[in-house]
Amino acid sequence: MEDEVDRLVSAWRRERPDLDVEPLEVLSRVSRLARHLDRARRLAFAEHELEPWEFDVLTALRRAGAPYQLSPGQLLTQTLVTSGTMTNRIDRLAKKGLVQREPDPSDRRGVLVRLTDEGRDRADEALAGLLEQERAILAELSRTQRRELADLLRQLTAPFDNTPG
Amino acid sequence: MEDEVDRLVSAWRRERPDLDVEPLEVLSRVSRLARHLDRARRLAFAEHELEPWEFDVLTALRRAGAPYQLSPGQLLTQTLVTSGTMTNRIDRLAKKGLVQREPDPSDRRGVLVRLTDEGRDRADEALAGLLEQERAILAELSRTQRRELADLLRQLTAPFDNTPG
DNA sequence: TCCAACTATCTCGATGTCAAGAGACTTCAC
DNA sequence: GTGAAGTCTCTTGACATCGAGATAGTTGGA
Structure with missing residues (x-):
């Protein structure tokens, strides 16, 4: 086609x-x-009343594992946005009660962003919905083809992901 | 890797x-x-003093072939942006002298956007630069692999491109 | 101890995008 | 022909993002 x-x-x-x-x-x-x-x-x-950018931040924290904490800097590198953007995102998520800002006990410049219980639940629900949808899109391909495609793409992304630039 | x-x-x-x-x-x-x-x-x-969005619009017109004219609506479907965005883009490109708005002779609601000579040259230069850069990124893959990758991706994009949604 | 260089986060102004809707015109069934 | 529905473009207001710079704190060498 x-x-x-x-x-x-x-x-x-x-x-x-x-x-x-x-x-x-x-x-x-x-x-x-x-x-x-x-x-x-x-x-x-x-359907879960989440914006894509909210999902990105919440799931980055979710993936970190208990106690679901990351610094804004760590969130930057995972989400590929600038620091100004991340500050803004954290503000809005905190206002919605999905994350919480806490001082970093080991560096007084630093902050730790922590997922609230509600934030964690919302992230889990939205992930399940996303996977369901993505499976439908990928139904065009066989299991083998999906594997091939993932491998080829990895060769292109790896240089970006493994260099300072 | x-x-x-x-x-x-x-x-x-x-x-x-x-x-x-x-x-x-x-x-x-x-x-x-x-x-x-x-x-x-x-x-x-x-390097060519163009923004990505400017490139998208100019090259859509360039690809149309002489006389390098398309309606805003046709530009929408090619660039996947909303109509408000396209109006704004055309305004700014017109102000820079890269495109020109003309009334559509066959439909008085309509407008035709036409590439100026300068717009055409800028599009051609930028395309050459882009291709050079993309070739460098794709050097990770063999010719056969690039072909495979393109074919697999086509299977995923075709449903989006060939349905009204 | 002190200072310079560095790091982490936040502030601020500019900007491009979207969504919804308005206005102008066309099309088609009757 | 006439009116209703559809189409095309533009307007508007809200908003997320970026980039540059500001602020506060840390680190390491002299």
């Missing part, structure tokens, strides 16, 4: 036959798919 | 051993990779 990127690539081949646009076959699909996923996730989370 | 999603998945397996988190192996990688690509693209375009 044809997709939008097939149309995009053939348009470029017509307009710029001098250029090799093969990279777009992979990377434009990644970008567009991510865009579609964002929308789908927004819908899935709406 | 391990990436951030491997760490994320193993954290979930430790914290929620009751859940099957296999879907994340694929879709979290897609989202994170898209995030990294956004940043990389921003850098590549900065």
Whole structure:
């Protein structure tokens, strides 16, 4: 089946036959798919009255394991946002009672963000909903294909994830 | 090589051993990779003094072929943004002299957005720069692997691209 | 002990995006 | 032809994000 990127690539081949646009076959699909996923996730989370950004922060804390605490700095690196954004997010989540800010006992500059019981429950519910939806999207592929796809993607993400930049 | 999603998945397996988190192996990688690509693209375009959103609009027009005209509505479907956003983008591109708004001769509700000569040149330059950068990112993979990856991704994007939703 | 360099978090202003709805025009059934 | 429904673009207000800089605290060498 044809997709939008097939149309995009053939348009470029017509307009710029001098250029090799093969990279777009992979990377434009990644970008567009991510865009579609964002929308789908927004819908899935709406059932649990959570925004995608709230999910990102809550689940980062959830994954940390009891006592569900991380510093804002640790949350930054996991969520790929800037520090100003994270401060704002923590403020709003705290106001909703899903997280709590506490002073870091070992560094007075620092803060620890801790999941409340309600925050933990909301994260767990939303994760279950997300996985259900993602399984439906991935039903297009066989188990083997999903494995192949994950492995190929890992080769592309690893350099980004394992360098300081 | 391990990436951030491997760490994320193993954290979930430790914290929620009751859940099957296999879907994340694929879709979290897609989202994170898209995030990294956004940043990389921003850098590549900065050399041509273009923002990513400007590139998206200019190249959509460029791909349309001479006379490089599309309606705002056609631009919407290609760029996956809302109509309010597109109005704003066209305004700003017009102010910079990269596009021009013209009345649609066949529908008086409508407008046609047309690339100026400068807009066309800027789009061409930026595309060349982008392709160069993307080739570097994809150098991790063999030609065959890139083909496989593109084909697998197409299976996931096609349902989104070929349904009204 | 003191100071410079560094680190962690927060503040602030600018900006791009979205969602909802308004206004103008077109289409189609009757 | 006429009116209702549909379509296309633009307006508006709210909001999350970014980037740069400010503030407070820590660290290590002289």
